[in-house]
Amino acid sequence: MTGRVVSVGLLTRYLKELIDRDDILGDIWVEGEASNVHVSQAGHIYFTLLDAESQIKCALFRKAALRQLYLPRIGDRITSHGRVGIYERDGTYQLYVDVIQASGTGIVALERERLRQQLAAEGLFEPSRKRLLPVAPAVIGVVTSKDGSVWHDILTVLRRRYPLTHVILAPSPVQGDHAPEALIAALSALQEDLKVEVIIVARGGGSDEELAAFNDERLLRAVFACRVPVISGIGHETDRTLIDEVADVRAATPTAAAELCTPSMRELQTGVNALRNRLQSAYSGLLAARRGDHISLSTRLAHGTPAKALVVFRARRERSTIRLFQVRWHHTAVLQARLNTHVGLLNAFRPRSVLSRGYSVLSKSISDAPLTSIDRMTAGDRITAQLLDGTLGMRIESVLPHLTVQTPKL
Amino acid sequence: MSQVSSAPPFDDWAKLASEGNFEEVSAALESVVDWLERGGMPLDISIQCYESGVLLSERCAVMLRDADLRISEIETRAFPGRVASLSDDDL
Numbered sequence: 376m377t378g379r380v381v382s383v384g385l386l387t388r389y390l391k392e393l394i395d396r397d398d399i400l401g402d403i404w405v406e407g408e409a410s411n412v413h414v415s416q417a418g419h420i421y422f423t424l425l426d427a428e429s430q431i432k433c434a435l436f437r438k439a440a441l442r443q444l445y446l447p448r449i450g451d452r453i454t455s456h457g458r459v460g461i462y463e464r465d466g467t468y469q470l471y472v473d474v475i476q477a478s479g480t481g482i483v484a485l486e487r488e489r490l491r492q493q494l495a496a497e498g499l500f501e502p503s504r505k506r507l508l509p510v511a512p513a514v515i516g517v518v519t520s521k522d523g524s525v526w527h528d529i530l531t532v533l534r535r536r537y538p539l540t541h542v543i544l545a546p547s548p549v550q551g552d553h554a555p556e557a558l559i560a561a562l563s564a565l566q567e568d569l570k571v572e573v574i575i576v577a578r579g580g581g582s583d584e585e586l587a588a589f590n591d592e593r594l595l596r597a598v599f600a601c602r603v604p605v606i607s608g609i610g611h612e613t614d615r616t617l618i619d620e621v622a623d624v625r626a627a628t629p630t631a632a633a634e635l636c637t638p639s640m641r642e643l644q645t646g647v648n649a650l651r652n653r654l655q656s657a658y659s660g661l662l663a664a665r666r667g668d669h670i671s672l673s674t675r676l677a678h679g680t681p682a683k684a685l686v687v688f689r690a691r692r693e694r695s696t697i698r699l700f701q702v703r704w705h706h707t708a709v710l711q712a713r714l715n716t717h718v719g720l721l722n723a724f725r726p727r728s729v730l731s732r733g734y735s736v737l738s739k740s741i742s743d744a745p746l747t748s749i750d751r752m753t754a755g756d757r758i759t760a761q762l763l764d765g766t767l768g769m770r771i772e773s774v775l776p777h778l779t780v781q782t783p784k785l
Numbered sequence: 786m787s788q789v790s791s792a793p794p795f796d797d798w799a800k801l802a803s804e805g806n807f808e809e810v811s812a813a814l815e816s817v818v819d820w821l822e823r824g825g826m827p828l829d830i831s832i833q834c835y836e837s838g839v840l841l842s843e844r845c846a847v848m849l850r851d852a853d854l855r856i857s858e859i860e861t862r863a864f865p866g867r868v869a870s871l872s873d874d875d876l
Contacts, residue, residue: 513806521858530856538852539807545859560861568859640849643807647845650814654838657821661831664824 383466391461394468400459404485405431405470406478409447422447424455424470432469433457439473442492452478456489483583487590491617494592499599500620506604508624508636511643512572514541515636516565516603518558519577519629521546529577529633537637543571549578554588559597566602573604573636576618577629580610589616598622608632730763741766749774793820793830798837807848814841 407424418437447453456474474489519525545561548554598605598621607622608629619625626632737746760767801813817838
């Protein structure tokens with residue numbers, strides 16, 4: 376190479392390739408103080424990291440910047456992750472940042488944050504891809520350690536809440552260097568059983584180091600790719616691991632995970648009772664409707680029978696008979712009254728009764744009709760007077776007509 | 786004649802009542818109830834529906850009463866062989 380002249384461009388490209396090929400420079404955490412922070416119009420953030428000895432230019436592009444929980448301000452002590460690369464046009468090297476944290480965070484936490492952001496950027500935590508848990512799974516898979524209380528606690532919950540299910544344990548160590556591989560193997564073994572409807576990945580509480588397996592990128596990707604919904608139940612309430620982010624449902628504890636994917640027997644009993652009540656009422660409703668139809672038909676039928684007509688007829692006849700009696704009685708009474716009047720009148724005109732009151736009947740002779748007028752009667756005529764107990768022979772002495780009372784004419 | 790809806794699936798219900806798991810049996814019971822609530826069936830079909838429903842609900846009750854958690858365990862075959870290579874890689 377000595378004595379050979381190269382162009383600036385070639386040299387820069389050579390340097391770029393050298394740097395790009397370097398594993399350490401491709402994945403490095405750098406700590407320093409932020410200065411010269413400015414945001415470009417496109418939303419990229421450029422800043423310089425300084426310490427007492429040196430400085431490096433940093434670029435945080437817009438896409439990565441959007442994922443950060445924390446953004447640098449001038450004077451902040453920060454730790455940035457990224458890769459070192461050459462910017463060919465200016466012949467400068469810089470740190471292409473993908474994660475920024477305020478300094479003071481441990482390296483494990485920094486790594487976890489980097490992974491969190493990376494997986495978030497890939498969409499592994501997308502709420503839209505979270506699947507619903509089956510309401511009453513027939514088969515539940517559990518990935519946890521066979522020793523320890525977690526498995527026992529899960530069984531206790533399942534026995535109490537939902538003993539109808541079949542639970543399959545895929546045992547795996549839950550801490551230590553080999554735990555991630557073992558957990559992944561357990562997860563995939565459960566997925567081979569096509570009846571498994573949901574998988575619980577559980578572990579009791581522990582330190583960050585003890586829970587490290589549940590932040591392992593390989594395991595997280597395996598959970599993401601799992602055929603059935605996964606519930607994470609890692610540690611206690613306050614323990615957060617990345618598996619909680621990627622799981623379909625995060626349960627605060629292993630027992631909570633068992634509860635989340637099972638209905639309680641009481642709920643089931645209530646559901647069955649409700650169905651049974653609906654069954655009864657639907658059926659008796661139908662029957663009642665049928666019976667109603669039948670009754671109305673029978674009624675209509677009964678209305679049409681001769682018996683009914685007979686009853687009506689009979690009633691009508693009875694009414695007529697009564698009226699007939701009434702009419703007859705009334706008629707008789709009227710006749711009786713009229714008869715009484717006539718009898719009275721007859722009595723009034725009976726000759727004897729007239730004679731007994733002091734009147735007498737005059738006639739030319741006993742066989743003649745009674746005299747009612749002086750007409751054609753003259754003094755000296757003989758007449759007879761019939762009294763109650765005998766007859767008088769008499770001679771008329773004088774005939775005097777009644778004096779007509781003259782009423783003065785007006 | 787205009788009613789296109791097919792007859793209730795009595796055979797399926799009978800099969801589930803004898804072989805189904807709780808979910809299937811209670812789902813079948815629900816479908817029986819739906820049929821009955823929809824109505825419009827001849828009386829003998831309604832009665833048959835009702836009888837299926839009674840059978841299924843009794844089955845549910847028995848399953849709830851006799852439920853006993855089934856527990857099994859599977860081997861995770863892939864695991865033991867890999868331990869060594871993993872630790873080699875890590876070191």
